[in-house]
Amino acid sequence: MTLSLEPFRTDVLKEIMADHKENYNNDDLLALYCFFGGVPKYVELLMDNDCTDMEKMVEYMTRPDSQFFDEGRNMLIQEFGKQYATYFSILGLIAAGDVTLPQIDGMLGEKSLGGQMKVLEEEYGLIKKKRPIRANNTSKTVRYEINDIFLRF
Incomplete structure (x- = not known):
């Protein structure tokens, strides 16, 4: 038996963004979806590190010690x-x-x-x-x- 986890849907990502950043904008939501496709592990990692806008996401992903490399x-x-x-x-x-x-x-x-x-x-x-x-x-x-x-x- 194989367990296959699906990415979060966009409506779920909207809820997550709203929970972490009250005044998020659609560009931030789009960046979250485009960069990570709704993969729960990465969404959690970003939210735990307060990366709730596009600039912070890019900065976090491109740090020399970023796990994404x-x-x-x-x-x-x-x-x-x-x-x-x-x-x-x-x-x-x-x-x-x-x-x-x-x-x-x-x-x-x-x-x-x-x-x-x-x-x-x-x-x-x-x-x-x-x-x-x-x-x-x-x-x-x-x-x-x-x-x-x-x-x-």
Whole structure:
């Protein structure tokens, strides 16, 4: 059994902002959502450190000792264990541009990374498929993009 926690909805973020800063504005709410996508851990971290406006959020995130610099990397290493290098390579190629599975296989010199792609997409929700607008769901012209807001940032 897998427990999957969803990000806070915007109405919940509004309540949280109102609880921590009576006169918050919509720019602050938008920044909170855009930077962290409603991920409870990060929302709590910001609120606990009185980062309730966009300037304070950016300042907190970009401090030299900010946990955000290594957070994504450390989280993925913990999840993927010994195979993390392969997953990092795949994610790096996808983040760098519009790529297909055969291109990823070719760039990494692997026969097929379909299994890893499936794990990244279905188990972790870190990537998603993009098809051309008029292509049907069975089209092989699939490209990949980073789906996770935190990793994309």
